[in-house]
Amino acid sequence: MNNPALAPAPDSAIDYDRYDHVRPIRWTGQALELLDQRVLPFTVVHEVCRTSDEVAEAIAALVVRGAPAIGIAAAWGVVLAAAGIDTDDPVEAAQQLEPALQRLNAARPTAVNLAWALARMRRVLASAGADWRDALAREAHAIETEDLAANRAMGRAGAALIAPGSGVLTHCNTGSLATAGFGTALGVIRAGVAQGRIARVFATETRPWNQGARLTVWELQQDGIPATLIADAAAAHLMKTGQVQWLVVGADRICANGDTANKIGTYQLAIAARHHGVKVMVVAPSSTVDMATAHGDAIEIEQRDPAELLSFRGQRVVAPGVSAWNPVFDVTPHTLIDAIVTEHGVIERPDAVRMQALAAYTNRCAQHS
Numbered sequence: 001m002n003n004p005a006l007a008p009a010p011d012s013a014i015d016y017d018r019y020d021h022v023r024p025i026r027w028t029g030q031a032l033e034l035l036d037q038r039v040l041p042f043t044v045v046h047e048v049c050r051t052s053d054e055v056a057e058a059i060a061a062l063v064v065r066g067a068p069a070i071g072i073a074a075a076w077g078v079v080l081a082a083a084g085i086d087t088d089d090p091v092e093a094a095q096q097l098e099p100a101l102q103r104l105n106a107a108r109p110t111a112v113n114l115a116w117a118l119a120r121m122r123r124v125l126a127s128a129g130a131d132w133r134d135a136l137a138r139e140a141h142a143i144e145t146e147d148l149a150a151n152r153a154m155g156r157a158g159a160a161l162i163a164p165g166s167g168v169l170t171h172c173n174t175g176s177l178a179t180a181g182f183g184t185a186l187g188v189i190r191a192g193v194a195q196g197r198i199a200r201v202f203a204t205e206t207r208p209w210n211q212g213a214r215l216t217v218w219e220l221q222q223d224g225i226p227a228t229l230i231a232d233a234a235a236a237h238l239m240k241t242g243q244v245q246w247l248v249v250g251a252d253r254i255c256a257n258g259d260t261a262n263k264i265g266t267y268q269l270a271i272a273a274r275h276h277g278v279k280v281m282v283v284a285p286s287s288t289v290d291m292a293t294a295h296g297d298a299i300e301i302e303q304r305d306p307a308e309l310l311s312f313r314g315q316r317v318v319a320p321g322v323s324a325w326n327p328v329f330d331v332t333p334h335t336l337i338d339a340i341v342t343e344h345g346v347i348e349r350p351d352a353v354r355m356q357a358l359a360a361y362t363n364r365c366a367q368h369s
């Protein structure tokens with residue numbers, strides 16, 4: 001770079017705390033308060049969960065949503081379930097808790113973070129003593145704080161891939177509302193804007209649930225980051241105009257070969273991006289990597305109520321008798337992804353070999369943490 005004025009600002013330019021204006025999950029010590037994302041941005045109200053089943057229902061209803069956020073909520077749901085168990089024996093407690101964990105796990109099928117968080121809680125129970133309740137609460141807190149740290153690390157790592165003066169397009173919501181804070185793909189955008197690398201931000205509306213139109217541009221507005229909303233159908237045309245150089249998205253499950261499940265529409269965005277020379281960046285913590293799933297065809301894609309497509313804010317907008325198909329995720333093959341950014345590093349041109357190397361490094365980091 002020959003013009004220092006164009007040099008991006010250092011990491012110190014990222015004031016992470018300024019992005020903490022939105023927190024979707026709040027543990028009070030006796031209950032879990034969830035910001036109800038079904039009614040944002042016009043209504044800010046919390047749903048108070050006092051049982052694990054209430055947390056499972058809130059995850060299924062998208063009161064709380066976003067792969068990392070539902071894992072964190074489920075972990076606190078286990079803590080709520082523990083309050084109702086009357087034994088000091090962690091083995092007995094694990095047996096009594098298992099039905100509640102299975103109901104939490106069944107809340108949504110695609111994001112691996114849910115099963116990953118519950119597996120961590122089970123491992124704690126398997127090694128805990130009489131203080132197993134406190135051990136579960138410490139683990140839920142650790143899952144939440146580790147996610148925030150991961151997002152801040154990914155923000156820096158992903159932003160470093162973006163040349164100053166770039167435009168980016170993002171899909172769905174991957175911000176503080178989908179995580180423990182700062183966001184995954186939106187964290188890269190926040191860091192990239194703070195460092196002067198990103199000059200233009202575009203967000204898709206993300207039909208049918210409108211995570212982009214209702215959540216992402218609302219988060220960015222509170223950051224003071226100008227963002228331009230586009231119709232999902234306008235994305236390829238936007239790429240053709242040359243205004244964006246990166247498509248930056250989150251993930252719900254990254255397979256052993258790098259195939260990635262994410263919000264419906266990501267796959268066609270990646271196809272259009274490749275056609276127009278726009279690079280594709282997937283940003284997700286290691287809790288989203290699922291090395292037990294070999295490839296994207298093996299991922300269960302959540303099908304949601306067609307009413308989410310046939311109605312808008314409870315008002316039917318389609319003629320009676322018309323049916324709808326409402327898959328809410330799709331799979332982008334690793335061959336269409338230019339970079340996967342995790343808190344443990346960046347994989348360019350992901351494939352099974354590179355994912356295996358990432359998994360090995362992630363495991364070494366876990367052993368030394």
Ligand SMILES: CSC[C@H]1O[C@H](OP(=O)(O)O)[C@H](O)[C@@H]1O
Pocket residue numbers: 065066067068172173174175178179183184185211249250251252262263264328
């Ligand atoms: C931080 S990644 C969040 C991820 O989850 C979203 O799905 P949903 O809103 O249905 O939970 C979307 O796939 C995002 O990329």
